[in-house]
Amino acid sequence: MADPTRPLLELRALRKSYGNAEVQTEILHGIDLRLMPGEFAALIGPSGSGKSTLLNCIGLLEGASSGELLIDGQVTQGLDDAALTALRGRTLGFIFQFHYLLPAFSAQENVYLPVMADQGHATPAMRTRALDLLARVGLADSAQKRPAQLSGGQQQRVAIARALAQHPKLVLADEPTGNLDTRTADEIFALLREVNRSENTTFLIVTHDPRLAARCDRIIRLVDGQIVEDRPNVPQASEPI
Structure with missing residues (x-):
């Protein structure tokens, strides 16, 4: 169990550049960020702001x-590939x-x-x-189905179970709901919140959707x-996504 008094995630003056020895383009400019155990935060910002990086x-x-x-609490700099993995x-x-489900495998197999x-x-x-986990996300009867036999929302539920x-x-x-219709997106978001509250799992959700961000407990905006x-943030729980 995570120590509730210690940040689960801590970034100190984090910078990220791409390029070669002659030309470097810096994408992240000294990011300082802390997430505590159990937080449910949204990371928002315009396209190209560095969210995915x-x-x-x-x-x-x-x-x-x-x-x-x-x-x-683990410093990640200097760890080799095996330790990072x-x-x-x-x-x-x-x-x-x-x-990114594997089409040749069942929902159950994709999860484990x-x-x-x-x-x-x-x-x-x-x-x-x-x-x-599949039962928890409402797919107890679909464990042996392959991804092609599932709807987009059901496939996303499998992906959540896998995570x-x-x-x-x-x-x-x-963007966990970016590819879904409004009703399914609302159901998926509610599922993430339920996991957050019942297991004290920390979530950092990248989204372009201000309606989704408005239902998170914290809003972090990244620009350039x-x-x-x-x-x-005080979540607007009654509003649909």
């Missing part, structure tokens, strides 16, 4: 150019706008495959955990690679 750095998918990034696997969950890849083989506990398979402390969601606003 920041999420990739937090998710340990890309390394920062300078600064520090700590996850659950292990930290990512035991701490982080990912939900994307596109589900990342855990199997991490541990090297499938176990009865993995299969049981996958079935339990929770290893009991992550922090879930990074990149810098945080220009970071404030608590």
